[in-house]
Amino acid sequence: MNVRHVLAVLRFESVRSITPGRLLACALLMFFAPVLFAMIRNTANALSPAWWSVLLFFIIPEVTCLLGLLLWASPILSSELEGKTWLYLAVRPGGKAANLWGKYISAVIWTAMSAFVSLLFSLSLVDSDDIFRLLLTMSALVVLSCLAYGALFTLLGVVFQKRAMVVAVAYTILFEGIVSLIPAVINQLTVHYHLRGLLIHWMAINTAELPLPKETLGNEPSWQHLCFLGGYTAVMLGVSYLCIHVNEYATADET
Numbered sequence: 001m002n003v004r005h006v007l008a009v010l011r012f013e014s015v016r017s018i019t020p021g022r023l024l025a026c027a028l029l030m031f032f033a034p035v036l037f038a039m040i041r042n043t044a045n046a047l048s049p050a051w052w053s054v055l056l057f058f059i060i061p062e063v064t065c066l067l068g069l070l071l072w073a074s075p076i077l078s079s080e081l082e083g084k085t086w087l088y089l090a091v092r093p094g095g096k097a098a099n100l101w102g103k104y105i106s107a108v109i110w111t112a113m114s115a116f117v118s119l120l121f122s123l124s125l126v127d128s129d130d131i132f133r134l135l136l137t138m139s140a141l142v143v144l145s146c147l148a149y150g151a152l153f154t155l156l157g158v159v160f161q162k163r164a165m166v167v168a169v170a171y172t173i174l175f176e177g178i179v180s181l182i183p184a185v186i187n188q189l190t191v192h193y194h195l196r197g198l199l200i201h202w203m204a205i206n207t208a209e210l211p212l213p214k215e216t217l218g219n220e221p222s223w224q225h226l227c228f229l230g231g232y233t234a235v236m237l238g239v240s241y242l243c244i245h246v247n248e249y250a251t252a253d254e255t
Contacts, residue, residue: 002094002098005094005095005097005098005102006097006098006101006102006105007102008098008102009098009099009101009102009103009106010102010105010106012102013102013103013106014106014109017106017110022110025068025071026110026113026114029064029067029068029111029114029115029118030114030117030118030121031118031121032059032063032064032067032118033056033059033060033063033064033118033119033121033122034118034121034122034125036059037055037056037059037122037125037126038125040055041125041126047127048209049127049128049129050203050205050206050209050210051209052126052127052128053128053134053137053199053203053205054199054205054210055126056119056122056123056126056134056138057138057141057195057196057199059122060115060118060119060122060138060142061115061138061141061142061144061145061195062145062176062192062195064111064114064115064118065111065112065115065142065145065146065149066145066149066172066176068107068110068111068114068115068146069107069108069111069146069149069150069153070153070165070168070169070172072106072107072110072111073103073104073107073108073111073149073150073153073154073157074153074154074156074157074164074165074168075157075164075165076100076103076104076107076153076154076157076158076164077157077158077161077164077244078157078161078162078164080099081161096244096245097241097244097245100154100158100237100240100241100244103154104150104151104154104237107150107153107154108146108147108150111146111150112142112143112146115142115145115146116139116142119135119138119139119142123135133202133203134203137198137199137202137203140198140202141195141198141199144195144198144226144229145191145195147229147233148191148195148229148232148233148236149191151232151233151234151236151237151240152171152191152232152236153168154236154237154240155236155237155239155240155243156168156171158240158243158244158247159243175189175190176190176191176192177192180192180193180196180216181212181216182216183213183214183215183216184215187215187216188228191229191232193216193218194218194225194228194229195225195229196216196217196218197217197218197219197220197222197225198218198222198225198226200217200218201218201221201222201225202222
């Protein structure tokens, strides 16, 4: 893999992404959480700092990051096939890999940037005993969420290039939404489970306040969660890399 080629793709994607549609999507992601927190603060009864932390985690590292990556990571291959540019990338030395890594990094950066801005606005609306600790924790979870979910959606975009968004939404609802809350070993295969465990450890949340079975709260040490997320990201990206080199993809003119 040529780093210069990856940086070239990243630069091209960054320039191409500065469009009214992309900027509008970023703005919606940035202000979705603050508006929601303002509504919660004005209508709900007083919430404990632990519950504010949980809400912040669910809305920003989970929902906001997932929406951004759904828009920018899942169509990583379909956009090239529909634009009929895949053939040109495929015949260039290292073109496939550079496109994969460059677009993945671009999706992570755009999503993380939107989530960070949303986080900064949201922190002014939540109650916390240690706002600096909450900022550091949520920032770390945003990065981990973008890396892991970005790798997952990249793989789904490579394997199911024609229905990438549909499959990504279905997978997210089924596994990251439902399976992650099942008190069984299978929930440990989801990203949400490990991010939730890190939140509880890093914010020292009293699990007795949470209406969830202890098997779903990620009681393992933080290093185990970090190792899983790192390995998960590497495996997803590795399989994506293998798929684009092994599979053959037909453009619209060839189907």
